[in-house]
Amino acid sequence: MLDVRRLRVLREVALRGSIAAAAEALRFTPSAVSQQLAKLELEAGVPLLERSPRSVRLTQAGWRLVEHAEVILEQLAQAEADLRELDGSPPVLRVGANTTAAASIVPEALTRFAAVCPEIEVMVTEADPLVSLARVRVRELDLGIVFEYDHVPLPADPRIELEELLEESMRIVLPASHPLAKQRVVSLPDLAEETWIRSTNRSSCNPFTERSCRAAGFEPRIRFEFDDYTAMQNLVASGAGVAFAPDLGLSRLNPGVAARPIAFGPKRRVHAAYRTGERDARGLPEMLDALKETIRAREPLFPARAGVS
Amino acid sequence: MLDVRRLRVLREVALRGSIAAAAEALRFTPSAVSQQLAKLELEAGVPLLERSPRSVRLTQAGWRLVEHAEVILEQLAQAEADLRELDGSPPVLRVGANTTAAASIVPEALTRFAAVCPEIEVMVTEADPLVSLARVRVRELDLGIVFEYDHVPLPADPRIELEELLEESMRIVLPASHPLAKQRVVSLPDLAEETWIRSTNRSSCNPFTERSCRAAGFEPRIRFEFDDYTAMQNLVASGAGVAFAPDLGLSRLNPGVAARPIAFGPKRRVHAAYRTGERDARGLPEMLDALKETIRAREPLFPARAGVS
DNA sequence: CGGGATGCTTCGGCTGTGGTTAAGCTTGGC
């Protein structure tokens, strides 16, 4: 492999125009520079210099190499600057979470985590599951909190491990005045004639409504696309249509809507995602514990025995 | 400065997951790897590894550095591949020449040059002067043959030196049947009412027609834009208009046109352009001599005493 | 619960890389 220190010497010679001047700049003796250049030429296997007793000039190969050297040395300088910037900043656990998790379980998990690991900073970014997975893969994140639906699985990737945190039922959100709102449990085929609201195609939830309805035997009439669950509930309350929603998205229920469980309805699973083999990365085990503890301690939004209000 | 060899070691550790495995891959002993890493951390000034007695794991700074290392090592490999490609190919003198020079003096200069320097290959590219200058600057070319007009000077650039090869008069090309074709010399203001042909704006000749006419006191009526002098002559022969042309562009005169000198008309100067301080680059002095010799030996297209046919 | 295996570090010693100084050679200027 070419020696980068020697490339630096060559670059200096190219810049200054002579071995003596380069030596001066590098605080070497001309002899040392000459020797290093000789070795570099040996490594390169191509003449890099045209020598005359009182001067040297680079060959085309030499100039070519200098161009590469410029890039490499620049990159090296950047690496150093990067390190200096990182220096002093405390280690950070970088978490990506989907919207509903970020709004529900994550805040409490953060306080639990801080009690156990006060020295580790946490940074949370709200992101769609597919985005989080990609960023975990390339080390922009250390932990992803992601979900998958029945009918809409996450892509398998050997570089990523998933650990289930929680399974929740999907519910149907309908206007409080809707006839089916009187039932404790609704059945999907009864909703075949409704107008539906689904997520936009910026979200990985997007295909879920269509696939679930198809699995129930009908094609949904989709007329609205919204990602925000509050906006969606307002739309439902106004009678515009009905929609699916996960438990975590219904923490603050609009009084104009009812959220009903679905008989044999689809589920949504929330997972922690981290790079394969790095389950015990700095702070990660503690954060996973904090998340699980939070979920365990959480009182159910819709207690099973009491039915739905 | 960070030592690239050590970066390579760090990268290997990141890839293999342990010092022992990295040592195996690098054909080192684990001891050596450990020592190199310790020194790298010292150079970096930031901890790169979290050590436990039976394993190591990279810190965020460590991973960051590995990313830089990947780029640097990749670049280094490219440099090597580049050299191997260059290896064996003979040195080439790369020349850029404007169209008329490329078509007139260059071919003969090449044969003269080959007689003096048979071992040096020459590669000629036809290019607009401004393009040639830029390519000389970035070492894509070693010599540019460029021109400048009165009224349209070349941009000054301390990194480029110019050496005048030849000064030629601009002529007026008009239909052989044109009344002014009877005169030995024409005067620009007499052409104020003509229709003009000029170069396209892809060429640096483009502003010349307009500026020269303005300097002569009138605004030219421009209706055609052509870069090729043969096409231009055909257009003139058909009576479409009149045009300026340099001597070098008139080596094969269309019988339907006349080319007349201009009283107190503008000049065009042809220059050799090379990087400042590299006047004596491999083969360049010989090529310059060949060009000058060619120009000197060239019999004038329009002998001064004989008038114009 | 104890012994062996694993994997990292530290220490001491040797080798070779890479620096120095000094001398030699060629060329260009005065």
Next chain:
DNA sequence: GCCAAGCTTAACCACAGCCGAAGCATCCCG
């Protein structure tokens, strides 16, 4: 024709960097 400038070569020396051995903490297993 001599001197100065600039590159190379040779001889020398220091230290970087590798190895091997020893030490230590952990993990695995009987």
